[in-house]
Amino acid sequence: MEILELESFLPYRLYRLADTVSREFSRIYKERHGLTRPEWRTLSGLGERGTMTATELGEQSAMHKTKVSRAVAELERRRWLTRTPDENDRRVERLALTRAGLAAYREMVPLAKAFERELLGRLSVDERVAIARGVAALEGALEGK
Amino acid sequence: MEILELESFLPYRLYRLADTVSREFSRIYKERHGLTRPEWRTLSGLGERGTMTATELGEQSAMHKTKVSRAVAELERRRWLTRTPDENDRRVERLALTRAGLAAYREMVPLAKAFERELLGRLSVDERVAIARGVAALEGALEGK
DNA sequence: TTTCAATGGTTACAAATGAAACCAGTTTGG
DNA sequence: CCAAACTGGTTTCATTTGTAACCATTGAAA
Numbered sequence: 001m002e003i004l005e006l007e008s009f010l011p012y013r014l015y016r017l018a019d020t021v022s023r024e025f026s027r028i029y030k031e032r033h034g035l036t037r038p039e040w041r042t043l044s045g046l047g048e049r050g051t052m053t054a055t056e057l058g059e060q061s062a063m064h065k066t067k068v069s070r071a072v073a074e075l076e077r078r079r080w081l082t083r084t085p086d087e088n089d090r091r092v093e094r095l096a097l098t099r100a101g102l103a104a105y106r107e108m109v110p111l112a113k114a115f116e117r118e119l120l121g122r123l124s125v126d127e128r129v130a131i132a133r134g135v136a137a138l139e140g141a142l143e144g145k
Numbered sequence: 146m147e148i149l150e151l152e153s154f155l156p157y158r159l160y161r162l163a164d165t166v167s168r169e170f171s172r173i174y175k176e177r178h179g180l181t182r183p184e185w186r187t188l189s190g191l192g193e194r195g196t197m198t199a200t201e202l203g204e205q206s207a208m209h210k211t212k213v214s215r216a217v218a219e220l221e222r223r224r225w226l227t228r229t230p231d232e233n234d235r236r237v238e239r240l241a242l243t244r245a246g247l248a249a250y251r252e253m254v255p256l257a258k259a260f261e262r263e264l265l266g267r268l269s270v271d272e273r274v275a276i277a278r279g280v281a282a283l284e285g286a287l288e289g290k
Numbered sequence: 291t292t293t294c295a296a297t298g299g300t301t302a303c304a305a306a307t308g309a310a311a312c313c314a315g316t317t318t319g320g
Numbered sequence: 321c322c323a324a325a326c327t328g329g330t331t332t333c334a335t336t337t338g339t340a341a342c343c344a345t346t347g348a349a350a
Contacts (some may be wrong), residue, residue: 003193004254006186006206010261011163011170013280016207018156018163020287025156036306041151048148055328061151062161064308069330091315091328109149116155119286127282134276135158141267142165181336200298209338214300236298236345 021119028111033104038063038071040108043097046081047105051096053086080104166264173256178249183208183216185253188242191226192250196241198231225249 006012022037029035035043041061046052052060058068072095075081080101086092097105120128151157167182174180180188186206191197197205203213217240220226225246231237242250265273 002251002254004189004257006189006193009257010264010276010280011166012186012206013284014159014163015167017280017283017287018159019207021156021283022160024287038306041157044149044151048151053328061157062164065329066308066331067306070306073330089316089328093329106147109147112149112154113147119155119283122286123282127279130275131155131279131283134272134279135155135162137268137272138162138166138264138276139158141264142162142169183336198298210299211301211338212336215336218300234298234346238299 025112025115028115029108032108032111036071036074038067039074042068042071042075043080043101043105043108044112046095046097047102047109051094053092053094055092057095075101170257170260173260174253177253177256181216181219183212184219187213187216187220188225188246188250188253189257191240191242192247192254196239198237198239200237202240220246 026037026040029040041063042057045057045061049056049060054065054068054072057063057072058065063071072081072083076083078100079098081095081097083093083095086094123131171182171185174185186208187202190202190206194201194205199210199213199217202208202217203210208216217226217228221228223245224243226240226242228238228240231239268276
């Protein structure tokens, strides 16, 4: 009879892997600032790009618009970001980090990088090349899907 | 100033990748049988191993015990599995698929395999090797973590 | 034995999520 | 122009999830 080995089934392995890594990493921004993942991504997106609209944020960080909306609301409540109505299109708001938001971002960046470095540090050079190549290939294969 | 490129940050890329793949794949069991992911994993685990306890299921398919509990309850409601109290330890229940559960499982297996084959089919041989190698390496690096 | 810690599993509650409805404001086609 | 379709963003509601408390049973220790 035909069976499926979950252990070697790619969708399952990817999910479990991402879940584990993401859970580990989330401890950093959860413990340090009590952020949720959408909040962290919002902080990170704005820190990286400087200013973005909610829609752009959603695209850049692969979040559903309701997640963005709520994350932005929370960061605004903390006074970590401000909204400025767009001059040309009054539906749009330009989001930007405040000084406090930027400070939190600046604090998180080295921690994030250290986390990644530590994780990849457990791999051999070849393995690092392999994961980079494989992930990129799958990303490409899913383009537009 | 130090910034973090989300686009190339491994935890983010892995998560997004897994999320996309998993979402695509979930359409199959969602549309066909209205299953949730925990339910699919439960079906899949029992189909593969024949009989397991809830705890074993959780370990094998990386699910929190409450997810297992609820998924098992739902599959039982559908009469896709049965619980048999363990002789030696009355806290434990041995779970097994019924004929109907097995039928559903047998129907899903080829679809799952086809999905994986199609996905990997979009990659070159080298890329397939790379993803397999990279994922295995990361899994190894996270052992016990 | 009796008690206490550990284990298998369920349940209750709060928080996170997604789908769809919604409210502006904007664009487009007639 | 102006209605209809569309877009940016929020809110509502139902579902899913995680944490912690819980119940029952078992094992270990005194």
